[in-house]
Amino acid sequence: VxxxxxxxTVRRGLEASVVGRTITGVTVTGxxxxxxxxxxxxxxxxxxxxxxxxxxxxKYLALGLDDGxxxxxxxxxxxxxxxxxxxSVALAPHTHVVxxxxxxxxxxxxxxxxxxxxxxxxxxxxxxxxxxxxxxxVDPLADGLTSRRLASLLAGRRTPLKSALxxxxxxxxxxxxxxxxxxxxxxxxxxxxxxxxDEPETRRLASAIRRTxxxxxxxxxxxxxxxxxxxxAGEAGSFQLRHxxxxxxxxxxxxxxxxxxxxxxxxxxxxxxxxxxx
DNA sequence: CGCATATCCTGACTGC
DNA sequence: TGCAGTCAGGATATGC
Numbered sequence: 001v002x003x004x005x006x007x008x009t010v011r012r013g014l015e016a017s018v019v020g021r022t023i024t025g026v027t028v029t030g031x032x033x034x035x036x037x038x039x040x041x042x043x044x045x046x047x048x049x050x051x052x053x054x055x056x057x058x059k060y061l062a063l064g065l066d067d068g069x070x071x072x073x074x075x076x077x078x079x080x081x082x083x084x085x086x087x088s089v090a091l092a093p094h095t096h097v098v099x100x101x102x103x104x105x106x107x108x109x110x111x112x113x114x115x116x117x118x119x120x121x122x123x124x125x126x127x128x129x130x131x132x133x134x135x136x137x138v139d140p141l142a143d144g145l146t147s148r149r150l151a152s153l154l155a156g157r158r159t160p161l162k163s164a165l166x167x168x169x170x171x172x173x174x175x176x177x178x179x180x181x182x183x184x185x186x187x188x189x190x191x192x193x194x195x196x197x198d199e200p201e202t203r204r205l206a207s208a209i210r211r212t213x214x215x216x217x218x219x220x221x222x223x224x225x226x227x228x229x230x231x232x233a234g235e236a237g238s239f240q241l242r243h244x245x246x247x248x249x250x251x252x253x254x255x256x257x258x259x260x261x262x263x264x265x266x267x268x269x270x271x272x273x274x275x276x277x278x
Numbered sequence: 279c280g281c282a283t284a285t286c287c288t289g290a291c292t293g294c
Numbered sequence: 295t296g297c298a299g300t301c302a303g304g305a306t307a308t309g310c
Contacts, residue, residue: 001304059304076303076305077303166304175303176304267303269303
């Protein structure tokens with residue numbers, strides 16, 4: 001479940017070990033990971049290109065290449081991007097794309113559930129982001145998110161607050177886990193109508209979004225028991241140790257005498273405390 | 279248009 | 295123990 005903190009951790013890894021390298025070859029196996037364009041076109045656009053920049057917007061990675069084109073990667077539900085220094089190391093199961101680099105290392109895309117994807121697009125804007133990512137909303141870390149901006153994004157919406165937080169066209173990067181953790185820290189119920197927050201509540205929410213995501217980036221993301229999230233080097237994150245509500249149904253609230261409950265909101269399970277979230 | 283729901287997929291878990 | 299069935303969720307397509 002890679003969300004903004006996990007993707008940002010991978011981005012930093014790419015900046016450290018892939019930026020500056022030239023792609024010498026690409027192997028695509030499996031049909032789903034490269035689906036917007038033919039694998040042949042992806043290979044042709046990548047071969048010989050030098051990786052110059054590693055950008056991120058929301059949950060998307062955008063690698064700027066030396067001809068102005070961009071390799072876009074989305075990890076979906078279960079995607080991993082692994083940088084392997086020694087290409088004799090065996091491929092993990094569900095490795096769908098292998099990108100060989102000029103120092104003998106490999107960038108490997110592993111994705112059991114195949115919700116992730118990658119594609120190369122010829123253009124990119126001044127911010128390094130291609131038009132395909134133009135519909136994404138504000139990135140709370142890269143762009144900043146003021147409470148005024150947040151108020152205008154939520155105004156008039158009757159959808160559950162949690163659904164609005166997860167709407168990538170409003171705010172880019174928040175998924176199920178961080179939505180619950182943010183709402184707990186803001187002391188707001190996930191089923192509040194998004195447009196119903198008053199000014200202090202909106203300020204609390206904006207601050208909780210920025211704080212929670214920044215802390216999670218610092219902890220290098222969340223690696224759940226069953227989850228497959230690993231950073232570029234294959235290391236787990238540690239923010240799961242600080243989860244206050246996600247996955248804690250029936251356990252004691254960490255802030256009040258209440259118990260964490262679970263309910264379906266917007267088709268997704270939501271964890272929150274009825275004792276201290278209003 | 280805004281919002282809800284079904285769909286894709288595999289591994290982990292549940293219950294008999 | 296084993297096996298069938300359920301659940302999980304990000305983005306997108308479709309329905310109301």
